[in-house]
Amino acid sequence: MQVPAQFEYERATSVEHALALLAKYGPESRVIAGGHSLIPMMKLRLARPEALVDVNELTELSGIEVSGGELRIGALVRHAELLASAEAGALFPILADAERVIADPIVRNRGTIGGSLCQADPSEDLSAAFTAVRANAVIRGEEGTRTVPVREFFTGPYSTVVGPAELLVELRLPIREGSGSAYAKVGRRAGDWAVAAAGAELALEGADVAEAGIGLTAVGAPRFVAAEAEDFLRGGAASAERFEKAGFIAAGHCAPAADQRGPVDYKRHLVATLTTRALHRAAERAGG
Template sequence: MQVPGSFEYERATGIDHAIALLDKLGDEARVVAGGHSLLPMMKLRLANPEFLIDINDLAGELGYIDVDDDAVRIGAMVRHRQLLESDELAAVFPIFRDAEKVIADPVVRNRGTLGGSLCQADPAEDLSTVCTALDATCVLRGPSGTRELPLAAFQLGPYETAAASNELLVEIRLPRHGTGSSAYAKVERRAGDWAIAAVGAAVWMNGGTIEQARVALTAVRPDPDALAELGEFLRGAEPSEDLFREAGTRAAAACNPDADQRGTAEYKRHLASELTVRTLRRAIERIVAAERG
């Protein structure tokens, strides 16, 4: 049986206490909330922290979903289950409910957190793609105060973030732009598995044209610059099946997936294309349905 190495355990009683512990214990400390990513890595000895700081008691401070006219603010301790069940969030950003329906299983959804998902920075992680499509900003707090980073600047690469050893991710902010909607679609080998490929899309309309659009890809090594160009291609266009198909072609060209037991690179590019078509179509359909009442 695989077991983690020895470590010392501290339970934080509040945000300031957690930050003080991180500042005191340094690089050898890791924060744990749901633990579904960290603990398996510890069992495999891929992670060997000397200290674990349990932040589950911070759910009272960081377990909120606030929907305002200008932004949605989500505390880092919000559980997957809360994201799935929030009707207020689904009304503004239905992409969250789409994604949460295909994330893992009820056990994970009851314990895993949004902050933990983003801090894991797994390239096959669903909520990182959701938050990328929604142009998220990460709010970090440390001994010197708070700072804000776009998600792309927060997640530096696979399993690496820009958070200092004494900083805590406390909030995710998602801007609102007016008339818009979003969607998420995923292909997996079995229910709750990591994605073979997945796509998140967010679209905002002005009259009959696309005012802004963002497409994000999961598990296929996307090129952020190429996806930004895809967004520019969609800007100002009238929605149509031809437009969606061209967007899918460009999305396929914007990724460089690895061939593995989940499928060939060609198959994964095909999925990126098809799922881009589906999510853009679905986001537009949702906008039209909302306008019709």
């Protein structure tokens, strides 16, 4: 039987209470909401937190709304809630694309958006999606609130800029007129981690690309970003030829590792194909 090591458990009743508990228990405490990643790691003793701070009662972190030209998504929003949000899906179709292929209904019903990002798994889907749309992460600590671009949020595998006494409270996605987005993924089976995946957002001005965002999952892209491919697209025609070229550029600037999901060459092929596919779909949505 796999069982976690001994730990303390506290249930937070407000964001301020959660921050106080995190400060009380120090860097060996962990926040828990859905727990689908943390609990298995604790059972295998890959993670041995001294205290868990349960934030499931913090309803102030559970909203989805449009405000100030942004889509705002609380960190405690469940995957199923985001998938069901017609407003979020209309403004950012990439989110619905990604949520449909995340794990299974059990995980989507309990897992949270904030938990997914803070886990910082290199194969996590929403990290690439939020990277593509240039989302901002709102982080609160006892000394105040700070906003960090998601492109600067990840410091490495399973590591983020969120401090030991801080809490991710919200994601803010800037709404751009004339933009479209999409996510494309290949996994070994339904609900599995990605072999490779690509998210894209395009803002068009006529037939040209005014701005491009591309996020890559599971292929060793620094901070999930395909920056060179974005630079290539920006200011040029939104054409099939250029989308294909951007896919090859993205494939050439990531660093996939050979593993049980496939060899390096196969993963690079997927990056090129999925990036091209996501760009085509994003352009269709931007024009429609």
